[in-house]
Amino acid sequence: xxxxxxxxxxxxxxxxxxxxxxxxxxxxxxxxxxxxxxxxxxxxxxxxxxxxxxxxxxxxxxxxxxxxxxxxxxxxxxxxxxxxxxxxxxxxxxxxxxxxxxxxxxxxxxxxxxxxxxxxxxxxxxxxxxxxxxxxxxxxxxxxxxxxxxxxxxxxxxxxxxxxxxxxxxxxxxxxxxxxxxxxxxxxxxxxxxxxxxxxxxxxxxxxxxxxxxxxxxxxxxxxxxxxxxxxxxxxxxxxxxxxxxxx
Ligand SMILES: NC(=O)c1ccc[n+]([C@@H]2O[C@H](COP(=O)([O-])OP(=O)(O)OC[C@H]3O[C@@H](n4cnc5c(N)ncnc54)[C@H](O)[C@@H]3O)[C@@H](O)[C@H]2O)c1
Numbered sequence: 001x002x003x004x005x006x007x008x009x010x011x012x013x014x015x016x017x018x019x020x021x022x023x024x025x026x027x028x029x030x031x032x033x034x035x036x037x038x039x040x041x042x043x044x045x046x047x048x049x050x051x052x053x054x055x056x057x058x059x060x061x062x063x064x065x066x067x068x069x070x071x072x073x074x075x076x077x078x079x080x081x082x083x084x085x086x087x088x089x090x091x092x093x094x095x096x097x098x099x100x101x102x103x104x105x106x107x108x109x110x111x112x113x114x115x116x117x118x119x120x121x122x123x124x125x126x127x128x129x130x131x132x133x134x135x136x137x138x139x140x141x142x143x144x145x146x147x148x149x150x151x152x153x154x155x156x157x158x159x160x161x162x163x164x165x166x167x168x169x170x171x172x173x174x175x176x177x178x179x180x181x182x183x184x185x186x187x188x189x190x191x192x193x194x195x196x197x198x199x200x201x202x203x204x205x206x207x208x209x210x211x212x213x214x215x216x217x218x219x220x221x222x223x224x225x226x227x228x229x230x231x232x233x234x235x236x237x238x239x240x241x242x243x244x245x246x247x248x
Pocket of ligand 1: 011012013014015016017018035036037038056057058059083084085086087107108111134135136137178179180181182183184185186187
């Protein structure tokens, strides 16, 4: 079933996974808005995929409102929203402080909630919508050195299920995609800053049934499917794309 052309907003669209998601949605003939804290990088990805680049900080109300208005004013109402912006560092829980916790929760949990609050009215008007939130296997089964991030992503999964319930009658689906360890700039930064993280991540790779860490190219097709017309009867689901690391 071919999917109709939609306006697709991708937060974190200039990141490792976000960029690949933008490429894939553009290849599926959507009008892609690449939204990222790094505005120059967003413009570069937009240039590559023939989309619109906007600076957007998911932690800032005005920034989200302005970016959504710019995207809908230029490309039309937003039918697809992929929340891929995220941030973390590996730390033992007792080494975290309130500022760290607030940042992790602001970017990974409150951020997607804020973006959804701005895009869902478009989808209600369209009587069609797709929300895909990039959570994490950390939010399903926990992850050593990622207590706060696991809490944020677990909250994001629960939030997504509730949005799925509330907006089903409007033709809107909402699903979570949970990557396992995936080769992106975020992973590089985590490994560079903490040698203990590199050891934990190597152990995760060894226990992954498919025997390797993920690539952005593993994640994007799952997101693309959940954004399609063909996925219209799939909602409230949590899809791990992690080489079999988690199976329940
Ligand atoms: N890489 C992994 O192993 C892994 C595993 C599980 C889940 N994830 C999740 O996947 C998603 C994509 O991560 P990635 O690995 O591609 O990381 P990345 O660092 O390559 O990309 C994240 C992007 O988010 C942007 N961003 C950060 N804070 C932002 C903010 N406040 N507002 C808007 N944009 C912001 C960054 O500028 C960056 O471009 C994230 O939600 C992350 O938590 C990553």
